[in-house]
Amino acid sequence: xxxALRKPKAGVAVNLKGLIAAGAVLAGLGxxxxxxxxxxxPGLLPYDHPDAVARGEAxxxxxxxxxxxxxxxxxxxxxxxxRDADGYLPAPPHDETGHTWHHPDEILIAITTLGTEALxxxxxRSNMMGFGDVLSEQDILDVxxxxxSTWPQRVIDTHNEINARAGGLNAL
Numbered sequence: 459x460x461x462a463l464r465k466p467k468a469g470v471a472v473n474l475k476g477l478i479a480a481g482a483v484l485a486g487l488g489x490x491x492x493x494x495x496x497x498x499x500p501g502l503l504p505y506d507h508p509d510a511v512a513r514g515e516a517x518x519x520x521x522x523x524x525x526x527x528x529x530x531x532x533x534x535x536x537x538x539x540x541r542d543a544d545g546y547l548p549a550p551p552h553d554e555t556g557h558t559w560h561h562p563d564e565i566l567i568a569i570t571t572l573g574t575e576a577l578x579x580x581x582x583r584s585n586m587m588g589f590g591d592v593l594s595e596q597d598i599l600d601v602x603x604x605x606x607s608t609w610p611q612r613v614i615d616t617h618n619e620i621n622a623r624a625g626g627l628n629a630l
Contacts, residue, residue, distance in 0.1 A: 501621035502563040505606040514604030525549035562624035
């Protein structure tokens with residue numbers, strides 16, 4: 459599995475330790491991905507497995523909804539792209555209005571496992587903690603599967619194309 463590295467935007471430092479840790483997290487997903495993957499589409503998220511989606515919905519309610527909204531609409535602010543007075547971005551929506559579906563599965567898993575600050579590094583500020591010490595790898599896959607299962611089909615199709623271009627496990 460690989461994470462495609464691009465030149466960072468001006469002012470954004472790439473955290474090498476975060477990328478190495480992300481690689482280790484992703485490498486550990488190999489065994490889980492065999493169950494989680496689906497035959498028809500690229501990617502790691504079992505969004506078309508009803509049991510996984512149901513488990514993910516329950517976990518999302520317990521661990522994610524307080525920040526990202528029970529309806530996946532994000533933090534209750536006018537614009538989730540604008541930092542607050544302390545320099546933090548609000549929790550983004552995970553529905554089709556957000557940017558979650560713009561990222562391949564591997565990146566979503568790394569962000570959820572490690573937290574945004576740890577992954578991005580430098581002076582990037584985020585309230586998104588890593589859940590790798592709280593949730594199992596399968597729990598994280600199930601939560602992300604639940605989120606993806608709520609998107610309109612056109613967004614799912616686009617996300618599957620993003621996974622294919624990123625070279626997700628099933629796209630190899």
